[in-house]
Amino acid sequence: MKILARQLAIDMYNCNPEKLSNASLLSDSLKNVLHKNGLTPSQTEVKSFDLNHFVIFIPLDEGHLTIHVYPALKYAAIDLFVCKENNSPEKTVRALRKIIKPEETKMTYLCRGDFGTVSDMKPHIKVKIAPLRRIQNTGVKVIHLLPGRNLVKKLRRKK
Template sequence: MKAIGKHLTIDMYGCTFDSLNNLDFIKTIMLAAVKEANMTLLDLSCHKFEPQGLTVLALLAESHMSIHTYPELGYAAVDVFTCGDHSRPDKAVSLLKSFLKPEKTKTTNIMRGDFGSQKDMKPRIKVSIAPLRRVRNTSAKVWSFLRNK
């Protein structure tokens, strides 16, 4: 079965306190990201926490996009989940990065609903433990031989 959705999770580190604590700014860039990614906005829900931080959730016809900010840490957690082929979640992420200007990001791409047909979230390099076991066994034999002499 083909995957039914793409889910991007983005950790953004080193963002400025002011940008992460400004609700109007975050709402504006979320709306711009929705438009840029060719997604359909159904509803936008926001909450500002005290003394700082906020959450903005965009309910989309394609699924959802959210941002949770931790201004005191310079950190933002972003989720973009879309179903179908006509939206471009990568463009939404690029726009958010360009406005928040993180020093460092970590992006995880999850193919939702693939039921194991794709190699999503699996290591790309297979590591075999056998060579390490041979080295360990060889060194044990050498030490045993040296002790007996």
Template sequence: MEKSLGRHLIAEFYDCDPQAIDDVEFVEEKMKNAAIIAGATIVGSSFHRFLPYGVSGVVVISESHLTIHTWPEYRYAAIDLFTCGEDTDPWKAFEYLKQVFKAKRTQVFEHLRGDYRTIGIPFEASHKAVKGGVKHE
């Protein structure tokens, strides 16, 4: 079994509600909610709306970060959910965002970050690591 410091979901959201993913206040609120739902502690956030359309933003969490970049004209959002420790679950954030942005299709890959073996951390170390690593579609 693999053990790592964190999990990083790289998600593609297709056929989203274009109004939802073009509203910077809505996107920021939902990204912050996703962090809380994942069990993370929010440190700060920064979001920007582009003209004529599109939103980019980050929620910095004690456990890493959640980011989003949207293309409402294509009904598409690129989302990264990177959490560390066993007490956070990026999949909870993923499912919530899929619902609130009304994504009809998604593609997501989970990457383990900070592999214990590669770093040289003893498997029995007390750091709150995560186990697993699965590709999901």
């Protein structure tokens, strides 16, 4: 089944602080990386919220790139949305890693517009809750496993 787009949500931890300190230099570097990887960047928008947080938004003819940068935390959160066929966003991520130089990267890959079966579209949530009776029974089992459990029985009889 064909998908409409691919979206990568990337968390980059312990990034090089020099790379995250200047928003305009980072923005230019990002545009160059996107262009080299076959994507067409449009007008870039940089919004600074305070000294500890700024956002770079780069619309693409094929999607968009958004990066939230927290220089004090040495952290960058990137959202790359690509709806161009035969484009590998993973190559772009490797190039982004070379620019930002994180020590650790966590990436979530999403297929957007996957028109599979109905069961594929429903979210699957599993919650596991232990009943109170089960917890009480566990306590009894622990007492039976104790080496001095005969002592516990004697104490109960004396009451």
